[in-house]
Amino acid sequence: MITTVTLNASIDKAYTVNGKMKNGTVMRVAACRNSAGGKGLNVARIIKLCGAEVKATGFVGGYNGKYLEHLLDEDQIAHDFTEVQGETRSCINILNEEFKSTEYLEPGCRVEPEEEKLFLEHFPQLIAGSSVVTISGSIPEGIQQDIYGKLIQIADSMSIPVILDTSGELLKNGLKHKPAMVKPNRDELEILLNKKIEDSRDILEAAEELQRSGIRYVVISLGGDGAVMVCDEGVFRTQAPKLEAVNTVGCGDSMVGAFAVAMEKGMKPEEMLKFASAVASANAMSPHTGDFDPAVFHRLFAEIIVEKAAI
Numbered sequence: 687m688i689t690t691v692t693l694n695a696s697i698d699k700a701y702t703v704n705g706k707m708k709n710g711t712v713m714r715v716a717a718c719r720n721s722a723g724g725k726g727l728n729v730a731r732i733i734k735l736c737g738a739e740v741k742a743t744g745f746v747g748g749y750n751g752k753y754l755e756h757l758l759d760e761d762q763i764a765h766d767f768t769e770v771q772g773e774t775r776s777c778i779n780i781l782n783e784e785f786k787s788t789e790y791l792e793p794g795c796r797v798e799p800e801e802e803k804l805f806l807e808h809f810p811q812l813i814a815g816s817s818v819v820t821i822s823g824s825i826p827e828g829i830q831q832d833i834y835g836k837l838i839q840i841a842d843s844m845s846i847p848v849i850l851d852t853s854g855e856l857l858k859n860g861l862k863h864k865p866a867m868v869k870p871n872r873d874e875l876e877i878l879l880n881k882k883i884e885d886s887r888d889i890l891e892a893a894e895e896l897q898r899s900g901i902r903y904v905v906i907s908l909g910g911d912g913a914v915m916v917c918d919e920g921v922f923r924t925q926a927p928k929l930e931a932v933n934t935v936g937c938g939d940s941m942v943g944a945f946a947v948a949m950e951k952g953m954k955p956e957e958m959l960k961f962a963s964a965v966a967s968a969n970a971m972s973p974h975t976g977d978f979d980p981a982v983f984h985r986l987f988a989e990i991i992v993e994k995a996a997i
């Protein structure tokens with residue numbers, strides 16, 4: 687069982703708008719697709735698609751919270767959320783030929799200190815029996831900036847590895863507690879180190895430094911350029927397969943979900959990277975976030991080569 691943590695969940699609404707977008711007028715929506723959103727829920731869907739057992743947790747509230755749980759039920763994803771007084775937010779993504787994707791993200795409701803305390807108290811019970819915990823994305827207003835550190839400490843005390851995928855201060859704070867894996871992309875790495883990453887040498891140096899600080903697996907994802915992984919066993923690199931991407935949003939989340947599955951299965955580092963890269967690239971071929979076609983995955987998996995670099 688893998689547990690995914692999504693503290694800032696949302697109802698994601700994808701609106702398809704045909705023709706020219708005109709501000710200040712009434713626009714008709716041709717199609718609307720609602721899904722349980724938030725990076726950790728993309729991770730959960732991928733884990734389920736990989737055939738592993740998953741449970742989603744975090745905060746939900748109000749009617750939107752109930753709807754989010756219903757959407758997860760439809761996807762047959764088990765969940766155990768802490769209920770809060772506020773209403774779960776909605777996020778709107780307008781898909782249009784001219785502008786591709788335009789997102790409107792609600793700020794989300796405030797989570798009160800007592801609600802955070804309840805979640806933290808329940809966390810050991812929530813993750814008991816899990817082989818891996820993933821923590822993804824941002825946190826709602828009201829939550830302490832060091833919450834991810836606290837969650838990592840709890841998981842650590844239960845010998846459960848954590849994959850942390852977040853950014854900015856949350857990543858910086860979380861790293862102090864040594865999660866088993868981090869997967870920053872290039873931008874997140876630059877913000878973390880507060881310096882420009884110019885070339886692959888900079889990426890490797892940064893990854894090695896993070897790994898030496900006590901992170902077991904450091905993966906730097908590079909979008910269409912593939913990924914680099916540094917661990918005790920060595921440095922592993924992979925090029926992403928060349929493909930006509932349909933929607934690359936959530937490719938990183940897909941990679942995290944696949945890494946969690948790979949970790950649960952006890953794969954070797956190079957197998958982990960190959961598997962996670964194939965799932966992530968297959969997600970780029972699906973119009974939906976946190977989704978892939980198994981046939982596409984198998985084709986890409988056969989194509990992907992992982993190289994071990996000399997250290």
Ligand SMILES: Nc1ncnc2c1ncn2[C@@H]1O[C@H](COP(=O)(O)OP(=O)(O)OP(=O)(O)O)[C@@H](O)[C@H]1O
Binds near residue numbers: 926927
């Ligand atoms: N255009 C692409 N073609 C092929 N593979 C891709 C492409 N974009 C992403 N991928 C795959 O997905 C992985 C993760 O992508 P990326 O670095 O964009 O993650 P991210 O920025 O964290 O994404 P997100 O946060 O939206 O989930 C890459 O390492 C690669 O394997």
Ligand SMILES: [Mg+2]
Binds near residue numbers: 851871938939
């Ligand atoms: Mg990401």
